[in-house]
Amino acid sequence: MAVRASDVSRLPGQRVEPEPQTPPGRKMVSWYDPAVLAKSGMKALLSGTFGKQADRRLLDAVSRPQPLAFDYSVDDTGHPRDELWLDYVADLGDGWDSTYAVASTVMAPELALTDEDGKTHVTRGGDVLVFGGDEVYPTASVDEYQARTVVPYEDALNKRRHRPHLFAVPGNHDWYDGLVSFTRLFCQGRRSNGWRTQQQRSYFALRLPHGWWLLGTDFQLESDLDAPQVEFFQKVAGQMRATDRIILCNAEPAWVKQQVMPHAGRGFLDHNIDFLEQEVLGKKVSVFLAGDLHHYRRHENADGRQKIIAGGGGAFLHPTHLPKVDQSPGGFVQKASYPSRKTSQWLAWRNLLFTAINPWFGVFMGVVYTLLGWGVAANLNEGAVGAPSFRELINAALQSTGSMVLGAGVVLGAIAFADRRRGPLWKKAAGVAHGLAHMGVALLLTWGVSAIASPLAAELQWSLRRDFFSGLLLFGGGALVGPLVVGVYLLLSLNVFSCHPNEAFSSLSIPDWKNFLRLHFDADGQLTVYPVGFRRVPRRWKRGSGPEEPVWVPDPTDTRATPPRLIEPPIVISRKKALPGKLETGPPGPADMMVDEHLPGGAV
Incomplete structure (x- = not known):
């Protein structure tokens, strides 16, 4: 009788678990789930409070020495590299x-x-992988x-190729x-089957082939550039030649946020980046990369400098029709966005399905509407023999102290929720309108419930x-119409008044229109x-x-899935073009910026 190898290795009585046939991943974060909102809000509050008092970057600067630059301009044998492939992924770690x-x-x-012209470009997996910010959602934890x-x-990765060197x-x-x-996972040299980590701090510098550099910054929660980080990049700049060029990776796109949120104090971030570029590095940056906004958007100026947002590593989609920044200081003009603005506007209409997309928020609103209307309904039901009049409804509401207090709380909550990008007066007006809409x-829901309950008063007998x-009835009705009110508010705010881009799309948890950047230094x-x-x-x-x-x-049965393809033709920055110009604060160098251009016909 033949004996199978599996029978030999199996212990008596041991049960062999079958391999799972579905991925172990998690669903997209439901941002309007009350539990997620409470947990995220608490962690954000605590991190903001303690981050001001105990800055992790200052501790790491003392306790964790790091090389000024990780050198990828040479290979493992010390010979200069002819080429290098590098991948940039930002805003990942959401749904599977x-x-x-x-x-x-x-x-x-x-x-x-x-x-888009049907031409094929063959690329290679990156030797270096850069995570551009927000590596996990909703909040950071080991799990x-x-x-x-x-x-x-x-x-x-499995065993398809070598593990890339990762910087985050x-x-x-x-x-x-x-x-x-973050420090435990990316800054302590821990092994992973998916990558090899190198950095010791939350910021780093990579020396790349042919005079290219990639710098990764850490502006913490307060958009602050700490002193040890300034000193670190000053030393890095001291190793650069006059003709070297820089790719600067920041977690947030200051060139967009400062323009659309002037009332939110975003200028601090913008000024810090200007300080880093002009005073610390002493030269203009050729390419800015950032995430935080979960879409693709590219700006370019007449000198060919690039500012690219590529926050499509896995997190929910953000709209591209807002923030609307066609031009930014320095002569930068928007050249591309993904998805298109028209598509983005149509996607916003999904907020009319807010109740179906966010069922747990519906439960929460059902409770709120029940508390708002129950006391009023009880007053209307007392001694009622028919459907109440509108005057009776108003009188019952005014006599319900609990409902009035809770209603005031709803209005105050709506004011706190309102977008502040149009200023404090707009925030208050929009919040009051939203809160009164719920009231x-x-x-009206209470009126309808009383109209239904009144004819049943005799049959139910017991009050x-x-x-x-x-x-x-109030709970069921509130669970259905309460989220719909929020959805309509977000839709109008985004498509009509240009507010709430984050809230109006986080409610939708759209996993599509993802993106990343592949960089090739030839x-x-x-x-x-x-x-x-990824459409x-x-x-x-x-x-x-x-x-x-x-x-x-x-x-293969998922026929609606689409393969990855180029969002736009490859963006080429040629060494034969003019080199980055020096600012007055830096060492002398050529005056003109190099020019970035698309290859003719998209060919490589």
Whole structure:
């Protein structure tokens, strides 16, 4: 009788667990889930409070020495590199489908990309991987990093190619636990099957081939550039030649946020970046990279300098029709966005499905509407023999002290929720209008509930039964119409009044329209940026057939999923063009900036 190897290795009585047939990942964060809101708000409050008193960056600067620059201009044998591939991914670690779709593409040994003209560009997986900020959602913790970031990238790599060297820029979500989990994962040399970490601090410098540098900053939660970081980058700048060029990676796109949120004090971030560029580095930056806004957007000026937002690593989609920044200081003009503004405006209409998309928020609003209307309904039901009149409704509401107090709380909460980008007066007016809308709808709902309950008064007999029945109707009605009021408010705020871009799209948890950047430094010193987009990420996965594939591959039955392709033709920065100009504060150098341009016909 033949004996199978599996029978020999199996212990008597041991049960062999079958391999899971579905990915272990988590769903997109439901930002309007009351539990998520409470937890995230508390962590943000605590991190902001303690971050001001105990800045992790200051401690690491003393206790964790780090090389001035990690040198990728030479290979392992010390010979100059002819070329280098580098991938940039920002705002990841959210839902499995979106994060893993990007990760499995980034980790592929080779990727053929088609542009809008149908031409194919063959690219290679990056030797270096840069995470551009907000590496996990909703808040940082060891468990969330492991489930939402580490596992997707480990499963995506499998044994397909070598592990890339990873460098990470912290964003505000990484700071929500005081940067403890971020430091543990990315700054202590811990092993992972998905990457190899190198950095010891939350900021770093990479020396790249042919005079290119990539700098990653950490502006903490207060948009603050601390003194040790300034000193660090001053020393890095001292190693640069006059003709060297810089790619600056910040967690947030100051060139957009400062223009659209002047009342929110964003100028501090913008001034810090200007200070870093002019006073510390002493030269203009050729390419700015940032995330934080979860879409793709590129600005370019007449000198060819690039400012690129690529925050599509996995987090929910942000609108591209707001913030609307067609031009920014320095002559920068918007050249591309993904998705298009028209598509973005249409997507905002999904807020009319707010109740279906955010069911737990519906439960919360059901409770609020029940508390608002129950006392009023009880007053109306007392001795009622028919449907109450509108005057009786108003009198009952005014006699219900609890409902009036709670109503005032709803209005104050709506004011606190309102967007402040148009100034304090607008914030108060929008908040009052939103709060009164809830009050009005709650009153109308209570009126309808009383009209239904009144004819049943004789049948129910016991007033407590009648009031309980009214409460159930109020809860059900509030759970349906309360979120709808919020959805309509967000839709109008975004598409009509240009407010609430974050709130109006975080409510939708859209996993599609993802993106990342692939950078190629070739033998001629030319930098080519490939903006890679995913129109629709897969929703169904199956196990890969072996180690040469990812652990999970898209299920062919998911016919709506689309392959990655170029968002726009490759962006080329040629070494033969004029080099970056020096500012007066820096050492002397050529006066003109190099010119970035698209290759003719999109060819590489």
